[in-house]
Amino acid sequence: MSEIQLKPIWRWQWTLMAGIFLLIVCAVAITIGPVQINAIEIIHTLLGRETSLSDQERSLLIEIRFPRVALAALVGAALATSGAVYQTVFRNPLADPYLLGAAAGAGLGATIAITVARADFYPSLPIFAFIGGILAVIATFLVAGRLYSDPGSLLLSGIAIGSFATAVQTFLQQRNSDVLRPVYSWILGELTVADWSSVRWAALYIFIALGILLSVSKILDALMLSDEEAFSLGVSPNRIRIIAVCAATLATATAVSVSGLIGFVGIVVPHIIKRLTKKATNRALLAIALFGAAFLVLADLGARTLISPAEIPIGVITAFIGAPFFLFILRTRSKNQ
Amino acid sequence: MIKVENLSVSYGDKTVLDSISLEIPTGTWTSIIGPNGAGKTTLLTSLLGMNPYSGSIKFGEIEAFRDLKRNIAYVPQRPQVPLGMTVREYVTLGRAKRDGWGRERREGKARVYATLEAMQLIGLQDQQVTRISGGELQRVLIARAIVQEPQIILMDEPTSALDLHHQIATLNQIELLKKEGITVLSTMHDITLGAMYAERIILMREGRVLLDGNASSVIHSEELKSAFDHGISVHTLEDGHTVIVANKMRIEEI
Numbered sequence: 001m002s003e004i005q006l007k008p009i010w011r012w013q014w015t016l017m018a019g020i021f022l023l024i025v026c027a028v029a030i031t032i033g034p035v036q037i038n039a040i041e042i043i044h045t046l047l048g049r050e051t052s053l054s055d056q057e058r059s060l061l062i063e064i065r066f067p068r069v070a071l072a073a074l075v076g077a078a079l080a081t082s083g084a085v086y087q088t089v090f091r092n093p094l095a096d097p098y099l100l101g102a103a104a105g106a107g108l109g110a111t112i113a114i115t116v117a118r119a120d121f122y123p124s125l126p127i128f129a130f131i132g133g134i135l136a137v138i139a140t141f142l143v144a145g146r147l148y149s150d151p152g153s154l155l156l157s158g159i160a161i162g163s164f165a166t167a168v169q170t171f172l173q174q175r176n177s178d179v180l181r182p183v184y185s186w187i188l189g190e191l192t193v194a195d196w197s198s199v200r201w202a203a204l205y206i207f208i209a210l211g212i213l214l215s216v217s218k219i220l221d222a223l224m225l226s227d228e229e230a231f232s233l234g235v236s237p238n239r240i241r242i243i244a245v246c247a248a249t250l251a252t253a254t255a256v257s258v259s260g261l262i263g264f265v266g267i268v269v270p271h272i273i274k275r276l277t278k279k280a281t282n283r284a285l286l287a288i289a290l291f292g293a294a295f296l297v298l299a300d301l302g303a304r305t306l307i308s309p310a311e312i313p314i315g316v317i318t319a320f321i322g323a324p325f326f327l328f329i330l331r332t333r334s335k336n337q
Numbered sequence: 338m339i340k341v342e343n344l345s346v347s348y349g350d351k352t353v354l355d356s357i358s359l360e361i362p363t364g365t366w367t368s369i370i371g372p373n374g375a376g377k378t379t380l381l382t383s384l385l386g387m388n389p390y391s392g393s394i395k396f397g398e399i400e401a402f403r404d405l406k407r408n409i410a411y412v413p414q415r416p417q418v419p420l421g422m423t424v425r426e427y428v429t430l431g432r433a434k435r436d437g438w439g440r441e442r443r444e445g446k447a448r449v450y451a452t453l454e455a456m457q458l459i460g461l462q463d464q465q466v467t468r469i470s471g472g473e474l475q476r477v478l479i480a481r482a483i484v485q486e487p488q489i490i491l492m493d494e495p496t497s498a499l500d501l502h503h504q505i506a507t508l509n510q511i512e513l514l515k516k517e518g519i520t521v522l523s524t525m526h527d528i529t530l531g532a533m534y535a536e537r538i539i540l541m542r543e544g545r546v547l548l549d550g551n552a553s554s555v556i557h558s559e560e561l562k563s564a565f566d567h568g569i570s571v572h573t574l575e576d577g578h579t580v581i582v583a584n585k586m587r588i589e590e591i
Contacts, residue, residue: 091417217439222433234433
């Protein structure tokens with residue numbers, strides 16, 4: 001009797017749907033662009049068959065469009081998943097990589113790599129960005145008063161640390177005017193530099209981070225309870241927090257280092273999935289990763305086609321969608337309270 | 338057997354528990370009473386292994402401090418209510434220690450259903466836990482503790498939000514657990530209710546144990562009245578039951 005009346009807790013329909021949605025979006029994004037390429041030709045190219053594509057079209061497809069779509073998907077998955085994890089860890093639906101200072105810290109780390117260390121983009125940039133991001137998160141914790149503080153003061157100190165990191169970053173840019181333009185366009189968020197090398201390095205770090213986050217996703221349930229309740233259920237909440245925050249920061253830092261500062265993905269995507277599935281974000285983490293990937297591929301499609309042949313920075317597109325969405329959540333939340 | 342020796346807990350300069358020594362036999366129900374700020378909740382969370390302490394808390398021969406393997410259920414007075422979780426999902430969290438996080442075994446599922454039924458929560462199982470009343474949430478918390486099948490159950494004011502009918506129904510369920518050999522420790526502001534179910538009462542004030550003994554001896558003691566600054570009186574009814582009520586103060590006394 002019990003099995004008939006009690007619905008299963010973990011459902012995979014939404015993950016499956018998000019996966020199918022991602023495949024469709026990727027197919028559309030690869031087809032559409034200044035040069036339209038037939039979907040059948042793309043499938044033939046993927047399967048290594050003979051096609052009627054010219055060498056130029058083939059090169060455009062393999063060297064530009066495929067890596068760009070792949071990088072957008074990776075960055076989208078990283079930002080959406082880390083946003084969802086931060087929201088669970090800090091018990092705050094408005095927490096995202098930007099509000100905790102993680103993205104700004106990663107941005108500063110990457111700026112130091114470009115301006116001071118003159119580092120090559122890959123593989124050192126994600127490492128610099130990760131160090132910057134994790135230092136910013138640690139500083140956020142310390143400024144909040146003690147290692148584990150309440151979510152409210154943690155977010156406030158995250159905003160302060162983020163502002164400080166951004167100020168240092170601006171100072172460094174001004175002192176290094178020779179690299180001002182590339183750093184500036186990178187900050188606005190762009191995927192135009194995507195190539196297979198960036199995809200490989202981003203995939204390595206992001207898959208490690210997402211693998212860790214997905215493996216602890218179920219135990220993140222414990223972080224939604226008080227520390228006493230989590231402890232009584234056999235979980236050391238601080239240990240799980242450290243693992244989750246480090247992995248989410250690695251994902252954020254990698255995304256920031258390959259695509260610049262693309263905001264709001266970590267807020268918009270987890271909330272859409274939460275509303276659709278009516279599940280806590282950690283219970284739909286894979287669906288969030290897949291939908292985040294699709295969301296950014298779509299945003300990038302908009303960035304490169306809306307005013308074609310010119311491009312809009314992708315960060316501007318996500319901000320256009322994300323800022324009103326953020327205000328909507330803020331308003332709904334204060335109404336509920 | 339839980340053995341507490343010279344347990345002291347401080348937060349900064351403030352001593353919250355001061356050299357407490359206790360022995361709690363397995364399969365008994367102990368109620369901890371005392372005025373606000375007596376250290377009742379801190380004593381419970383210390384037994385959970387959460388607070389850094391000096392002295393010793395031993396379960397058998399093992400020191401309690403951060404022993405995550407021991408199966409102790411905790412019913413908090415002020416729980417952190419998660420967003421996006423149904424009543425049934427919230428209760429199922431209690432199975433995590435036995436079945437694993439995110440896993441639903443057949444036995445666990447049956448246990449969850451039986452407990453929802455026993456706690457009169459059938460019908461609420463698919464509701465979001467953020468949308469239920471305070472009294473319903475309290476029963477849900479106790480249900481989560483029951484499905485945990487713990488060795489020890491610690492409850493911080495488990496009936497404070499319940500109506501009279503649900504207070505008795507809930508405490509009866511906990512009494513059944515005690516009969517199965519589970520050790521129960523609860524803090525209760527309702528001393529009458531505490532004395533009705535617990536065979537033993539610990540009276541605390543300002544971080545110290547004032548009196549520790551069987552329920553009848555503690556509720557008829559002078560220490561009880563003095564712990565509450567003589568603001569309570571104890572009455573024995575014709576049927577032999579004892580009730581403890583707060584004295585109404587005269588206006589000039591306020």
